[in-house]
Amino acid sequence: MVDENSIVNRRYTYTRECKWPIEAIDIHHIFVRRSRAKRFFIYLSVIIVLSKSLFLLLSKDQSIPFLLWSFILSGFFIKLLLWKPVEKETVIIMPALGVQLETHYLSGRIIRQFFPLDKILRPVLLECVTPITCYWSLSLVVRDEGELMLVFQELRPPVKMLVPIWKALCANIDDKKGLDTDDGS
Incomplete structure (x- = not known):
């Protein structure tokens, strides 16, 4: 109102x-x-990137560079969430x-x-x-x-x-x- x-x-x-x-x-x-849709999108993106990283890490594949990039991307998304x-x-x-x-x-x-x-x-x-x-x-x-x-x-x-x-x-x-x-x- x-x-x-x-x-x-x-x-x-x-x-x-x-x-x-x-x-x-x-x-x-x-x-x-604050936009709830933006927060939801960022949280969803972080969860997807971290779950994919965990899957690749547990599959014992040569995925260390991908794991590092996913952590960097997750940090970037969290920074976007707290930008203002x-x-x-x-x-x-x-x-x-x-x-x-x-x-x-x-x-x-x-x-x-x-x-x-x-x-x-x-x-x-x-x-x-x-x-x-x-x-x-x-x-x-x-x-x-x-x-x-x-x-x-x-x-x-x-x-x-x-x-x-x-x-x-x-x-x-x-x-x-x-x-x-x-x-x-």
């Missing part, structure tokens, strides 16, 4: 948490969707404090970065063009940093998932700037 705070496509799922009042904290998640170790990336917007970026890995490791609100100049949506592909990215222009800070370090979600996060960041930054520039005159 998809609610109004979710966007789903074949690779990613975007959700927005609204546990707290909207003024207190705003949490945006981008989850990586990122489970989700999260943007936590705290209007009074700043923005925290989190990357959650399948291994359980979490990498967090915090940017104070007074150091963030502007969130920007950029179109990135490479010789192979074109994609959108969300970045933060941060004071005293030489380059843009990518919000999603590992994932490349589509622009329709980036826009709500960008709008929330812009609203938060503009509100803070409005408070800073309002000197009462």
Whole structure:
């Protein structure tokens, strides 16, 4: 079931948490969707290659090179299965404090970065063009940093998932700037 705070496509799922009042904290998640068919295919391939290797080994044939290649292929298939170790990336917007970026890995490791609100100049949506592909990215222009800070370090979600996060960041930054520039005159 998809609610109004979710966007789903074949690779990613975007959700927005609204546990707290909207003024207190705003949490945006981008989850990586795992394909069960891909997992099944890889497991089946590994089982077939290993069973064939075991059969050739037990038949006492001159099959040592084939056995080594089958182990290498099995390792390759397992690597394909675990190719994207990122489970989700999260943007936590705290209007009074700043923005925290989190990357959650399948291994359980979490990498967090915090940017104070007074150091963030502007969130920007950029179109990135490479010789192979074109994609959108969300970045933060941060004071005293030489380059843009990518919000999603590992994932490349589509622009329709980036826009709500960008709008929330812009609203938060503009509100803070409005408070800073309002000197009462």
